[in-house]
Amino acid sequence: MSDVTYTAEAGDEILRVENLKKYFPILGGFFKRPVAYVRAVDDVSLSIRKKETFGLVGESGCGKTTLGRTVGRLIEPDSGRIIFKGMDITHISQKEFRGIRRHIQFVFQDPFASLNPRMTIKDIVGEPLVIHTNQSDSEIEDTVLELLEVVGLKKEHLYRYPHEFSGGQRQRINIARALALRPDFIVLDEPTSALDVSVQAQILNLLKDLQSEFNLTYLFISHDLSVVEYMSDTIGVMYLGKLVEVGEAESVIAETLHPYTKALFESIPIPDPKFRGKGAAIHGDVPSPINPPSGCRFHPRCPHAMDICRTEEPALKGDSSHLVACHLY
Secondary structure, three states, rough: OEEEEOOOOOOOEEEEEEEEEEHHHHHHOOEEEEEEEEEEEEEEEEEEEEEEEEEEEEOOOOHHHHHHHHHOOOOOOOOOOOOOOOOOOOOOOOOHHHHHHHEEEOOOOOOOOOOOOOOOOHHHHHHHHHHHOOHHHHHHHHHHHHHHHOOOOOHHOOOOOOHHHOOHHHHHHHHHHHHHHOOEEEEEOOOOOOOOHHHHHHHHHHHHHHHHHHHEEEEEEEOOHHHHHHHOOOOEEOOEEEEEEEHHHHHHHHOOOOOOHHHHHOOOOOOOOOOOOOOOOOOEEEEOOOOOOOOOOOOOHHHOOOHHHHHOOOEEEOOEEEEEEEOOO
């Protein structure tokens, strides 16, 4: 095997991330100077194809949300490059990025906290149109009504407030707002984790339908591998700020390589009361991202750890459809 970065086919790529890093300083002392850094995203490279769903999975605190917010410039990267539709958007000014913003939208985890409780649904969904277009009030209302109908809501909901809706309906409102400017790329950050299981299925199916109808590309972030498995064309697995396995979904599911990914799959609950699982598949706590282990970051919890794992950090290796960062391969 040789060192390689997972890359979409030429001409088929909408987003490419190269060696992206985002560290958060920990301030201390009288002058509140940085005394350490949380390495939330640490040298991540990936590529996302047009009209696909790239599923990003990992335990809480692994850096997947920070990665999603950084590629959309909600958080400024410390180093690396973000290439969107062939354009380097890493360091362009916010004024220059304004024209790009309409093509990159977000749906966040908490469907209530991401809605302004003092605004009606018409104003919430129509706000991007007010900022980025010259539509009249009547045109905006017509567009908002069309968007609400697309996500399964009705005209009677236009002038209601967020507290009058259920969790699933609020997330539909968030999705409608994300669609308002007809984006190419949407970052879905745990969009169903705060919802009941039955409602989760409805939202996931809605997202699939909208992707087909509007030719959307998704970065789907979740800690739930079963949901990622259902939604994704490509799967990336993060651990302590790094990608440890990435590839086409069928390949990652059928031939799971990294011990961490295997443990995640073994942790998926089986809906059979007669089945007795193996218990916790991953032992030990996640190490601190402030002072991650040397070598492979997973080695303190890995049942297959070797001496080289403790001293040498593995690079992503493999063929273009399936890469793994593990000394076993």
